[in-house]
Amino acid sequence: MTLELVDFQILAAALFCLGLYGVLARKSAVMVLMAVELMLNAVNINLVAFAAFRDVSSIVTGQVIVIFVITVAAAEVGLALAVIMRLFRRRGTVNVDEIDLMKG
Amino acid sequence: MGIEEAWLIPTYGFIAFGVIALLGRYFPSQGKHLSIIAIVAAFVTFWFVLFDFVGQGVAEYHLPRVWFSAGDISVGSGMIVDSLTIVMLALVTFVAALVQIYSLGYMRHSHKGHVADDPRIGWYFAVHSLFTAAMLTLVLADNLLLLYLAWELVGLCSYLLIGFWWERKSAVNASKKAFIATRVGDVGLLIGILILVTETGTFDIISIIHAVEAGDVSEGKATLAAFMIFLGAMGKSAQFPLHVWLPDAMEGPTPVSALIHAATMVTAGVFLVARLLPIYEVAESAQMFVAVIGIITALMGATLALVVTDLKRVLAYSTMSHLGFMMLTLGASGFTAAGFHLLMHGLSKAMLFLSAGSIMHSMHDETDITKMGGLRHRMPITGAAFTIGALSLSGIAPLAAFWSKDEMLLAIQDGLNPAFLVLFLIAVVLSALYMARATYLVFFGPLKPENRDVHESPAVMSVPLAILAVLSVFAGFIALPLGGGFEGIGQFLFHGEHGHDFEFQPGWTIVSIVLATGGFALGIWLYKSSRSSVDSLRTQLGPVHKLLINRYYMDTLYQWFVDRVVLALGRAVALFDRTVVNDRGINGSGLTVVEAGKRLRGHVTGLFADYGLAMGAGVTAIAVYVWLRTA
Numbered sequence: 001m002t003l004e005l006v007d008f009q010i011l012a013a014a015l016f017c018l019g020l021y022g023v024l025a026r027k028s029a030v031m032v033l034m035a036v037e038l039m040l041n042a043v044n045i046n047l048v049a050f051a052a053f054r055d056v057s058s059i060v061t062g063q064v065i066v067i068f069v070i071t072v073a074a075a076e077v078g079l080a081l082a083v084i085m086r087l088f089r090r091r092g093t094v095n096v097d098e099i100d101l102m103k104g
Numbered sequence: 105m106g107i108e109e110a111w112l113i114p115t116y117g118f119i120a121f122g123v124i125a126l127l128g129r130y131f132p133s134q135g136k137h138l139s140i141i142a143i144v145a146a147f148v149t150f151w152f153v154l155f156d157f158v159g160q161g162v163a164e165y166h167l168p169r170v171w172f173s174a175g176d177i178s179v180g181s182g183m184i185v186d187s188l189t190i191v192m193l194a195l196v197t198f199v200a201a202l203v204q205i206y207s208l209g210y211m212r213h214s215h216k217g218h219v220a221d222d223p224r225i226g227w228y229f230a231v232h233s234l235f236t237a238a239m240l241t242l243v244l245a246d247n248l249l250l251l252y253l254a255w256e257l258v259g260l261c262s263y264l265l266i267g268f269w270w271e272r273k274s275a276v277n278a279s280k281k282a283f284i285a286t287r288v289g290d291v292g293l294l295i296g297i298l299i300l301v302t303e304t305g306t307f308d309i310i311s312i313i314h315a316v317e318a319g320d321v322s323e324g325k326a327t328l329a330a331f332m333i334f335l336g337a338m339g340k341s342a343q344f345p346l347h348v349w350l351p352d353a354m355e356g357p358t359p360v361s362a363l364i365h366a367a368t369m370v371t372a373g374v375f376l377v378a379r380l381l382p383i384y385e386v387a388e389s390a391q392m393f394v395a396v397i398g399i400i401t402a403l404m405g406a407t408l409a410l411v412v413t414d415l416k417r418v419l420a421y422s423t424m425s426h427l428g429f430m431m432l433t434l435g436a437s438g439f440t441a442a443g444f445h446l447l448m449h450g451l452s453k454a455m456l457f458l459s460a461g462s463i464m465h466s467m468h469d470e471t472d473i474t475k476m477g478g479l480r481h482r483m484p485i486t487g488a489a490f491t492i493g494a495l496s497l498s499g500i501a502p503l504a505a506f507w508s509k510d511e512m513l514l515a516i517q518d519g520l521n522p523a524f525l526v527l528f529l530i531a532v533v534l535s536a537l538y539m540a541r542a543t544y545l546v547f548f549g550p551l552k553p554e555n556r557d558v559h560e561s562p563a564v565m566s567v568p569l570a571i572l573a574v575l576s577v578f579a580g581f582i583a584l585p586l587g588g589g590f591e592g593i594g595q596f597l598f599h600g601e602h603g604h605d606f607e608f609q610p611g612w613t614i615v616s617i618v619l620a621t622g623g624f625a626l627g628i629w630l631y632k633s634s635r636s637s638v639d640s641l642r643t644q645l646g647p648v649h650k651l652l653i654n655r656y657y658m659d660t661l662y663q664w665f666v667d668r669v670v671l672a673l674g675r676a677v678a679l680f681d682r683t684v685v686n687d688r689g690i691n692g693s694g695l696t697v698v699e700a701g702k703r704l705r706g707h708v709t710g711l712f713a714d715y716g717l718a719m720g721a722g723v724t725a726i727a728v729y730v731w732l733r734t735a
Contacts, residue, residue: 096713
């Protein structure tokens with residue numbers, strides 16, 4: 001059985017939906033952050049899959065962008081974890097349901 | 105210096121006003137002498153203008169000057185110098201100069217033994233200067249906008265001067281009354297001006313008159329404009345039914361009354377109608393309206409002057425009556441006669457007011473004529489001046505106003521229905537009657553014991569009186585050709601193609617002399633014989649007397665109108681403002697936003713999962729939409 005482009009897309013979509021579910025449903029801010037990483041990686045899969053299935057395989061734009069995304073994601077995780085730590089020190093919790101200062 | 109420098113005449117006064125109002129305190133006596141210098145300079149300049157005008161022999165000298173222009177409309181600040189302007193300039197500068205000199209004495213009050221200037225003497229003279237300057241601008245203006253500006257400035261100054269002693273409540277009320285009553289007319293004037301300007305596209309008076317005469321303005325529009333402009337003249341010249349402010353304006357210092365009545369304020373309305381007389385001649389119904397209002401005012405003023413006991417108010421009603429004569433004469437197209445009477449009346453009336461002021465000055469502001477009597481023994485100059493003024497305005501030959509009254513009589517006979525002539529003659533008799541009454545009660549008869557220490561006024565006051573008295577005797581002779589190229593006022597002051605000589609119709613002159621002298625003699629006889637004859641007359645004419653004492657109930661009517669109509673309307677509008685505009689409009693829009701916010705705040709949970717869900721749903725929705733569009 002040969003893997004087609006659509007198989008990768010289905011995988012990416014499933015992964016993205018898992019990530020989205022995690023973002024919306026998890027209570028812990030750390031778990032939400034991990035779910036965001038899942039969504040990012042779903043996009044990465046899409047990008048490399050499209051790049052690999054292109055006719056002109058010598059152009060590696062897709063792969064390069066993926067490396068960018070991973071780099072930025074690493075920086076983002078660092079920043080976000082620092083924010084979560086400050087949050088925990090201040091409020092004693094990382095439960096996002098309890099953080100509703102912006103409530104109207 | 106010649107006619108081109110005519111603009112200097114009002115300029116002196118404006119400068120004097122600015123200097124006294126801003127820097128007066130650095131001058132001795134708060135700078136009051138600057139005002140005198142300015143008006144005397146204006147009077148001297150006037151003579152240069154007069155000689156140049158006569159020397160050049162032109163009927164109408166127009167000096168255009170553009171003030172500003174916007175699009176097709178250009179507004180000038182130029183001048184017209186014609187015979188009407190010359191007459192007005194002569195009257196205003198001369199009377200104002202004498203009144204200001206007289207004020208030097210009048211505005212010094214004796215207070216607890218020592219005599220001192222009024223504390224606000226500088227402001228008094230500053231506004232005097234502005235008043236005169238505004239009036240001079242008004243008579244020189246070559247366009248309606250400048251005229252209107254000066255017109256309003258005159259109104260403002262009258263307000264300031266009538267309410268000069270604002271510590272007195274009655275003075276404040278009188279000044280407000282004068283301002284409001286004249287404003288009612290001024291609205292009409294503004295509308296009239298705007299009609300003429302929209303119809304002709306120019307503010308220039310000469311162009312407007314040409315356009316109206318050529319029929320470029322429809323007769324209906326011209327009539328409407330003439331009516332509206334006459335409203336303004338009615339307010340300023342105290343014509344029925346806007347006359348109510350004039351008697352109350354006596355609250356101001358007496359020299360101010362003299363100025364208002366002779367030179368600067370009430371003559372503005374007559375001047376305006378005279379200036380625009382060609383428009384009234386096209387708009388015949390408006391001209392007839394002018395005549396009707398004129399005769400009503402003349403009779404009303406004359407009858408009211410018969411019963412009031414306040415000396416200044418007698419003179420005020422007399423002014424009203426004479427302004428009515430002038431309007432009536434203009435209604436008969438008697439341009440020369442009206443202008444002539446304006447001048448003669450101005451001289452005599454200024455003198456009468458200054459005499460009244462002289463009496464008040466030495467009688468501690470007493471104005472009730474029933475408390476006077478026999479004052480001629482104590483105040484010979486004032487007495488002689490007042491008597492001459494009274495005889496002149498009664499139309500006794502050969503004093504000043506006799507000549508002009510005769511001219512008016514002939515103009516009315518020529519131009520109007522005989523009914524007007526009959527009413528005019530009745531008013532003439534009444535004029536003589538009330539003048540005789542006032543003169544007799546004040547100056548003749550026995551001197552009352554409490555008035556023993558009354559004394560003649562200082563020279564600074566009695567000399568202007570004497571000058572005016574001499575003029576009131578002789579000024580009338582300018583009706584006749586006096587030689588030296590002067591062909592009489594009828595050749596000098598005319599409107600239309602040709603001047604005319606002084607008309608002398610022996611029949612009418614005899615009628616006029618008999619009526620005037622008879623009226624005066626009747627007045628003297630009534631008051632001399634015994635008080636009982638007057639009292640019995642008063643009881644016999646009970647209802648009429650009551651009507652007159654209550655000033656034809658005009659003030660009552662206005663009070664009722666204000667209370668019941670104006671204030672009721674005001675309350676209704678205020679209610680509308682509070683409930684609809686404020687509660688629904690201003691507060692309503694704010695409350696709507698607040699209420700909408702309350703309803704909408706529910707979706708802002710502060711939980712980012714909710715926002716994330718909304719965002720995801722949104723993106724999905726857009727994706728589905730795009731997919732459906734492309735599929």
